[in-house]
Amino acid sequence: MGRLFAIEIIYRGIYQKTLAKNISRAIVLAAHQEGKPGISFGRYGDSPERNGIPAKNFAIVATDDVTLEEGMAKYEPKEVDITIAVDDTLCKGVESWAWYGLQPVNRLLKPGGTLIVTSKEEPPALIAMSHRKEAPYQLGIIKGTPSFSGLWVYKDDHTDVRILGAIAKILPELFSLKSAQAAIMNEWNDNLKATSAARAYERYSSVTVQPSQGNPEVPYKFDLPKWHEMGEGIAIPSIPAGKGIQDPATHAEGGYRPDRNPTFKKFTTRTMRPVVNFDTCIKCTLCWLQCPDSCFDVTPEGLYDANMQACCGCGVCEAVCPVKECVTMVNETEFKDNSSQWEAWRQDKKGYETWLQDKIKGREERSHGFRYKGQYEEQVPEMLEIAREG
Numbered sequence: 001m002g003r004l005f006a007i008e009i010i011y012r013g014i015y016q017k018t019l020a021k022n023i024s025r026a027i028v029l030a031a032h033q034e035g036k037p038g039i040s041f042g043r044y045g046d047s048p049e050r051n052g053i054p055a056k057n058f059a060i061v062a063t064d065d066v067t068l069e070e071g072m073a074k075y076e077p078k079e080v081d082i083t084i085a086v087d088d089t090l091c092k093g094v095e096s097w098a099w100y101g102l103q104p105v106n107r108l109l110k111p112g113g114t115l116i117v118t119s120k121e122e123p124p125a126l127i128a129m130s131h132r133k134e135a136p137y138q139l140g141i142i143k144g145t146p147s148f149s150g151l152w153v154y155k156d157d158h159t160d161v162r163i164l165g166a167i168a169k170i171l172p173e174l175f176s177l178k179s180a181q182a183a184i185m186n187e188w189n190d191n192l193k194a195t196s197a198a199r200a201y202e203r204y205s206s207v208t209v210q211p212s213q214g215n216p217e218v219p220y221k222f223d224l225p226k227w228h229e230m231g232e233g234i235a236i237p238s239i240p241a242g243k244g245i246q247d248p249a250t251h252a253e254g255g256y257r258p259d260r261n262p263t264f265k266k267f268t269t270r271t272m273r274p275v276v277n278f279d280t281c282i283k284c285t286l287c288w289l290q291c292p293d294s295c296f297d298v299t300p301e302g303l304y305d306a307n308m309q310a311c312c313g314c315g316v317c318e319a320v321c322p323v324k325e326c327v328t329m330v331n332e333t334e335f336k337d338n339s340s341q342w343e344a345w346r347q348d349k350k351g352y353e354t355w356l357q358d359k360i361k362g363r364e365e366r367s368h369g370f371r372y373k374g375q376y377e378e379q380v381p382e383m384l385e386i387a388r389e390g
């Protein structure tokens with residue numbers, strides 16, 4: 001029996017689809033350079049994928065054909081040597097298409113395996129976001145702004161080959177840097193990309209994450225029904241009607257909170273969240289009307305509070321709000337929980353104002369990719385500079 005290598009790439013649907021495909025394909029091509037057979041594929045359950053929703057690609061490589069066939073007999077690997085999260089906000093959890101609940105980003109990692117994250121953050125911030133794991137694992141960061149683009153336009157900022165270089169360092173039994181560079185030249189014929197892979201290889205470092213570190217929340221669990229417990233056909237119960245909100249000041253009921261799916265929390269789709277200034281809101285209702293996910297609770301005083309478990313971070317509320325900086329989209333890495341902004345505002349209005357100003361000032365550009373003509377031309381040189389200088 002030979003050795004099987006499994007690597008998963010967790011990415012944001014559509015915006016990072018080409019990036020994930022490039023990485024998983026290049027892994028297999030680099031291993032081919034050393035005569036190892038392999039295959040790269042997307043997870044069937046993620047297709048058709050949606051904008052921003054977490055999705056997965058896998059690269060499976062073996063030292064021989066029989067071992068590969070055995071590995072491929074599984075629908076998807078139960079454990080992996082390396083997990084790659086190409087957006088740091090995925091560390092908060094991965095929930096795809098509502099079919100298995102929120103899963104920790106590091107769930108499939110083998111004991112001692114490596115989680116690679118593309119991020120501008122330092123390890124403590126990413127460790128705090130990621131769920132705890134029963135065995136230690138390694139965390140390595142590929143420094144830079146997470147790369148977002150689209151299906152038809154690819155932002156070639158070298159994220160793909162920098163990750164390939166890091167893999168050669170982490171798992172030299174899978175492929176060497178030389179093989180990675182040979183695959184890069186075959187695939188892209190680009191010396192600069194081959195150099196970026198070598199720089200990532202040289203600079204790569206990791207920290208050990210202990211079982212006592214990380215988000216202590218217990219991830220969502222469920223039991224699959226047995227075949228004999230399944231009913232005929234499928235009935236999906238509708239979401240019940242909502243009800244009033246209890247006013248924290250008077251304890252009277254007012255406003256309206258729509259009921260929500262108790263299982264499907266769409267927040268892992270989010271890379272930005274709206275921060276609402278309740279003091280400048282003119283109660284025009286536009287955010288509430290336009291939110292595609294019915295995220296807004298109507299408060300007893302007629303304000304609108306975006307529910308952070310349900311919000312997928314699309315930015316529509318910011319776009320429609322007629323008041324300057326009344327709704328501001330802020331990088332999701334800035335937040336530690338999903339608590340209600342309205343409740344925080346009700347409890348301490350001055351404190352909330354300070355918190356809000358801190359969140360919205362000098363916020364880093366964070367978007368789902370293409371926002372204006374020439375944007376990639378501005379972003380790519382900055383990323384190539386990071387690839388060069390670290």
Ligand code: SF4
Pocket residue numbers: 273274290291292293294295296306307310311312313314315316317318
């Ligand atoms: S960003 Fe705004 S409009 Fe979009 S889902 Fe969240 S609350 Fe709704």
Ligand code: SF4
Pocket residue numbers: 276280281282283284285286287288304320321322323326327
């Ligand atoms: S769109 Fe802006 S001003 Fe209008 S209700 Fe929403 S937050 Fe208030």
